Amino acid sequence: MSSFFSIYTETPWDGLKTNQLTQVKLMSLKDLFKTFPVVEQAFFEDVLSKVYNQNQYSWMETIKRIVGPSKEDYDISFFNLVWAFDKDNRMYQLLFQKLEEKEKSQAVLVALAPPELGRLFAQFKSEALHRVLSLLNTPESIKFLMILAPKGKSIAEERQLFPVNKAQAAKLKRIQTLGEMPNIAGQWFPSFEPRCPICNEPLVHLSNLNYKVGFGQLVCPKCGYKKT
Numbered sequence: 001m002s003s004f005f006s007i008y009t010e011t012p013w014d015g016l017k018t019n020q021l022t023q024v025k026l027m028s029l030k031d032l033f034k035t036f037p038v039v040e041q042a043f044f045e046d047v048l049s050k051v052y053n054q055n056q057y058s059w060m061e062t063i064k065r066i067v068g069p070s071k072e073d074y075d076i077s078f079f080n081l082v083w084a085f086d087k088d089n090r091m092y093q094l095l096f097q098k099l100e101e102k103e104k105s106q107a108v109l110v111a112l113a114p115p116e117l118g119r120l121f122a123q124f125k126s127e128a129l130h131r132v133l134s135l136l137n138t139p140e141s142i143k144f145l146m147i148l149a150p151k152g153k154s155i156a157e158e159r160q161l162f163p164v165n166k167a168q169a170a171k172l173k174r175i176q177t178l179g180e181m182p183n184i185a186g187q188w189f190p191s192f193e194p195r196c197p198i199c200n201e202p203l204v205h206l207s208n209l210n211y212k213v214g215f216g217q218l219v220c221p222k223c224g225y226k227k228t
Contacts (some may be wrong), residue, residue, distance in 0.1 A: 001160045003028045005095060005111040007081055008155070009148055021064055021155075022080070026095050026111035032122045036074030036108040037129055039096065046108070046137045047082070047147065061151040063212050066095075073156035080107075081127040084136055084145035092132060093118060197219035 007024045029036055034069075050057040063081060066074040084092045093113040100107045109129070112118060120128045135141050152158075195202055201220050219226045 003031060005069065006067040007063060007079075007095065007202050008065035008067075009081070010044075010064065010151065019047040023095065024113070026113045027115065028111050029109060029121075031177045032118060033125070036110060037126060037223055038099075039107050039109055039129075039133065040104075041104050041106060041138065044096075045104075047145070048140060050137070050145075051147070054139045056139065056142055057147075058145070059147040059149065063148050063150045064152075065155045067156075073154060076150040077153045079150060080224075082136065082145065083148060086135060086141050088174075089143070090116075092134075093135065114192040117166055124189050196223060198225045 004025045007026065008021045009024060011020065011022050032039050047057070048059065051059045066076050066079055080096050080098075081196055082092065082094045085093070091114055094109060095111040096107040096109045097110050100106070106181060112121065117132070119192060136145060167205045196207070199220065201223070
C-alpha cells in the first residue's frame with residue numbers, strides 16, 4: 001500500500017487572492033527507493049536562475065502545512081514543492097527537503113506525483129530522476145514551472161494542532177536546536193549527519209557535477225575513510 005504526504009498550499013493560479021488552501025497529495029518515495037535520493041544544489045540554482053529570465057518559471061511563498069504518511073506534522077521551513085507541466089501536458093510534482101538550514105544545501109526528494117511519474121521512477125530509478133531534473137531545467141520543454149516555498153509558520157504550529165507531552169516537547173526542542181527534520185524509525189531521510197566509524201568526524205558528500213543524483217559517496221575529511 002502506498003503512503004502519502006499531504007501539502008496544504010495557497011492557490012497560486014488565482015493570484016493568491018483567496019484564503020482557501022488546496023490539498024496536494026504526493027506519494028512517499030519510501031515506496032520506491034530504499035534510500036532517499038540526494039539532489040545537488042546545482043539543480044536548484046539552475047531552476048532559480050530561470051525564474052528571473054524565463055516567463056514560464058516562477059517562485060512563490062504559499063505552503064502552509066505538510067502532513068506525513070503517519071499524520072505527523074512537519075516543520076515546513078525545510079521544504080519546497082516543484083510543480084510543472086511540460087509541452088506535452090505531462091505534470092510533475094516533486095517535494096524536496098533540505099538537508100541543512102543554510103541557504104545552499106543539498107536536498108532529498110521525499111515525495112512525488114502523479115502516479116505515472118512514480119511508476120517511471122520505480123522502473124528506472126536514478127536514471128529517470130536525472131532525466132526529469134534535466135527536463136525541468138530546459139525552458140523550451142516546459143509550459144510552466146512553479147517553485148512553491150513555505151509561507152510563515154505552519155498552520156499546525158500557529159493553531160497548536162498537535163498535543164505536546166514531555167517526550168514530544170524534548171523532540172521539538174531538539175529539532176529547533178539542530179534545524180533538521182526528525183528521523184522516524186529510520187524509515188526516512190537521515191536527520192543526523194553520519195559520522196566516521198574511525199574518528200567520529202562528520203562525513204561529507206563528495207562533490208557531484210551536473211546535479212548528479214543518487215545515493216553518493218561519503219568521505220571523512222579528517223582520516224579519509226570512505227562510505228558508499
